[in-house]
Amino acid sequence: MAILTAKNLAVGYEKQPVLKDINFKIESGDYFCIVGENGSGKTTLMKTILGLLPPVEGSIEVGQGLMKNQIGYLPQQSDVQRDFPATVYEIVLSGCQNSLKGFFYSKTQKKMALENIEKMGISHLKNKCYRQLSGGQQQRVLLARALCATTKVLLLDEPVAGLDPNVTKEMYELIGQLNSQGLTVIMISHDLENVKKYATAIFDVNKLDDIKTSDEIQSSKEVGAC
CATH class of the missing domain: 3.40.50.300 (P-loop containing nucleotide triphosphate hydrolases)
Structure with a gap:
């Protein structure tokens, strides 16, 4: 199917x-x-x-x-979103929200976020503020975030x-x-x-x-x- x-x-x-x-x-x-x-x-x-x-x-x-909540999504960005005041790591980790149980991210989810940051070649930007990044760097961050929501x-x-x-x-x-x-x-x-x-x-x-x-x-x- x-x-x-x-x-x-x-x-x-x-x-x-x-x-x-x-x-x-x-x-x-x-x-x-x-x-x-x-x-x-x-x-x-x-x-x-x-x-x-x-x-x-x-x-x-x-x-x-x-499941539809297992689909990773990278939308078009608005100017407001490009100026979002959060770190790269925080944004990537937020891609795990659909699988979040309770109020806190698990060790597995935090590990996944770090792995996807590394996969996108942006480990050196992990603690940088998102709005300080170039357009290409921001897209890599959002791609890493989307990967946290899916393996399919x-x-x-x-x-x-x-x-x-x-x-x-x-x-x-x-x-x-x-x-x-x-x-x-x-x-x-x-x-x-x-x-x-x-x-x-x-x-x-x-x-x-x-x-x-x-x-x-x-x-x-x-x-x-x-």
């Missing part, structure tokens, strides 16, 4: 669809990219997948024992937005490494050229009946179009 399936799904607000007739399956280990123009409904779809919004029609089904599925909403080209490349490579280690990645992006380098499937919200597979993506690279 697929880890996540959309069936005749419509998403939107107050029962008014922004997107409809959505059908796809995401298998464990996929790098599934949702692409489309700004304002096309990608983030609304992502919020519906997360359970933050109810479907207008149809359904999102999870499989393989996945990672949802990323425009994870390279506002980053310079070198940092963008680093972030894509980092996410690709996580996927190669078995983590299922679902990513929203309008950056089709970079997405094609990593994705196993591309779902264009403007072409709902045209999900490209890894073979088709590779073929499109060879002819220079997607």
Whole structure:
């Protein structure tokens, strides 16, 4: 069974669809990219997948024992969030909140936070204030935080937005490494050229009946179009 399936799904607000007739399956280990123009409904779809919004029609089904509170999520940041006055360690540890029992984090959760900080290459920033970091460093912190919530599925909403080209490349490579280690990645992006380098499937919200597979993506690279 697929880890996540959309069936005749419509998403939107107050029962008014922004997107409809959505059908796809995401298998464990996929790098599934949702692409489309700004304002096309990608983030609304992502919020519906997360359970933050109810479907207008149809359904999102999870499989393989996945619970929606076990999905790691890296949202787009607002200016207020970028100025958040907490340390790197505190922010990463907060990713364990969904599994928190009682009022205090366990030794296992604290260890996990430190391991994910190290995995993201930001151990030297552990005690730094988040708002003092660069955009790329902040994204690594949020990625470490998301990893504290999951060992299965990672949802990323425009994870390279506002980053310079070198940092963008680093972030894509980092996410690709996580996927190669078995983590299922679902990513929203309008950056089709970079997405094609990593994705196993591309779902264009403007072409709902045209999900490209890894073979088709590779073929499109060879002819220079997607």
